[in-house]
Amino acid sequence: VLIFGHLTVNLLVGEGIHAIDFGFVAGKWADPFWQVWDLAMLWLAMLHGTNGVRTIINDYAEKDATRLWLKIVLYAATTVIIILGTMVIFTFDPCPVVNGVQLPGGFCPSP
Template sequence: MTATIESPRSGRVAPQYRRSGGSKGNFEMIAWLFMRLSGVVLVVLIFGHLFVNLMVGEGIHAIDFGFVAGKWADPFWQFWDLAMLWLAMLHGSNGVRTIINDYAEKTSTRRWLKTVLYAAAVVIILLGTLVIFTFNPCPVVNGVALPGGFCPA
């Protein structure tokens, strides 16, 4: 007795939903290479971030508004966190794009899902970048400096 196992998706995709065999050029190879390289860089960035935040000084008990304010006062840490944000969002978006390409059968569904994905990634990258570079730990509202404590007089 022999069992025949059909190849995945064989016969499951209706003819009107089958993809064309058009070439995408080098984009998929570049995306694959980006995933590997950004993954290596992200490991370094994330472990550096965790080491500084959790091991140096008082550890997790020292992380508060003042800790972040002091860290982001240094341009080095601003760019470190910016690189981590950008690489993580681009790396994750590329991974989700691959999943959408693998599992969304209809071309219109793939197009809409990727549009939503790209829009969300752009919004998060822009807002995160804005927060990192415009963060002011000592805002002045109606002539009153807020929040006090660690802000210079």
């Protein structure tokens, strides 16, 4: 549901892929609904991918030490990506000010 909703909104609604730019993303992330939607998609996709790679490591790494280190790297990378992705989603400023000038956007309040 999350992926199909994401693809529908980003690719089919409006001008499609040609409309995806900073303003499009900023407009979406100005709404808490889309922040939570993208956060859920990030977390679930990362956990799904991590579980798949963990299964591959368990199947193909023959030595216990190799298996251990590959899983440590996998879990560390997953943790870093989930933390950074969460921070980006919740600290993203949809109305940035560059050199004292607020960038245009229909979702930004007038100064």
